[in-house]
Amino acid sequence: MPLWNIYHPENAYTDADKREIADRIVGFYDGFLPRFYVNVLFQPLPAASFLIGGEPTDDFVRIRVEHIARQIEDPAEQERFMNHVAQRLAPFIGERGLRWEMHIGETPFGLWTISGLKPPRPGTAADLKWRTENRPSPY
């Protein structure tokens, strides 16, 4: 968590683009989540399998995000987060003439494990250790 599934047109992104996009996404959580919590999966789809408004499409990026560790509940904070994302990803989407849509779902903290371990609660010593070492460890 967060898990980002990015559905995109075939050949929209080079491997270097993917690294840069993932790096910016990691940045959204910088300072409060371990880097390795951030999962970004790129899945290309041919136009015939990617239908927006009923039309086969080769200029659309669809991003589904799942948040688990931290929920964003305050509407102003939700808006700030979404605007920040839009701004940072713009060079890879809007500025390349691609349309896009994104949404975030939230799932229960208690039904989440990393390498079989329950991730530590935010602000605990274990949480800091995971962040500093950038890997999970028993606690």
Next chain:
Amino acid sequence: MPLWNIYHPENAYTDADKREIADRIVGFYDGFLPRFYVNVLFQPLPAASFLIGGEPTDDFVRIRVEHIARQIEDPAEQERFMNHVAQRLAPFIGERGLRWEMHIGETPFGLWTISGLKPPRPGTAADLKWRTENRPSPY
């Protein structure tokens, strides 16, 4: 939103089938959502990677839907919606001898953007404009 992920056996659908299926799905939201809100993604899976009840399967269609803009909370309305979907998709599933399963999850309105814009609330002037023009615009 809605986002429809359709996992299907390889070669189950022609490109024309996909267009027709997507068109029917757009129809489920006709009159209250802009057409371009409706995203339908087709993802083929080989039998060895598609296991139902532990068995590799080439006759099953699994549909995951995510609703954001509008929630369906009344049980009678939920049933009507699900029945309508089943009826309209039958020619592409049951009537072709395919088994299938579908579920809908619902995610928060505040964590959703289209081309970086927060979609307008239902029934507002901006909502009507988006629907009429079939594209997002600042408001």
Next chain:
Amino acid sequence: MPLWNIYHPENAYTDADKREIADRIVGFYDGFLPRFYVNVLFQPLPAASFLIGGEPTDDFVRIRVEHIARQIEDPAEQERFMNHVAQRLAPFIGERGLRWEMHIGETPFGLWTISGLKPPRPGTAADLKWRTENRPSPY
């Protein structure tokens, strides 16, 4: 339901591995869900499209699960379930030197159909019939 999406490195699993993994997953629900409720989808991703902490990755398995029929709400029961999963899947993940992460989301019972039918409530005669026959039938 449950729907298990397993994103894994290319060539991580043979077809026989996939059958065995799916069989163990079916086992998690043994005695209270019909076998055919359990959907396991394997999706390989090349390292360049699978970024963990911003790094292309070929040693990570990401499992997303969706539960519909039954919710797990008691924290102790959640932990027992997650630990049981970790233990049973270990031979295919940790013991092969793969890192992994898994989470479960939960979605509404009323927005779920199997072959167009609303699955019966747990403990009803129809539920038992579906379990015994391992297939859906009108009720």
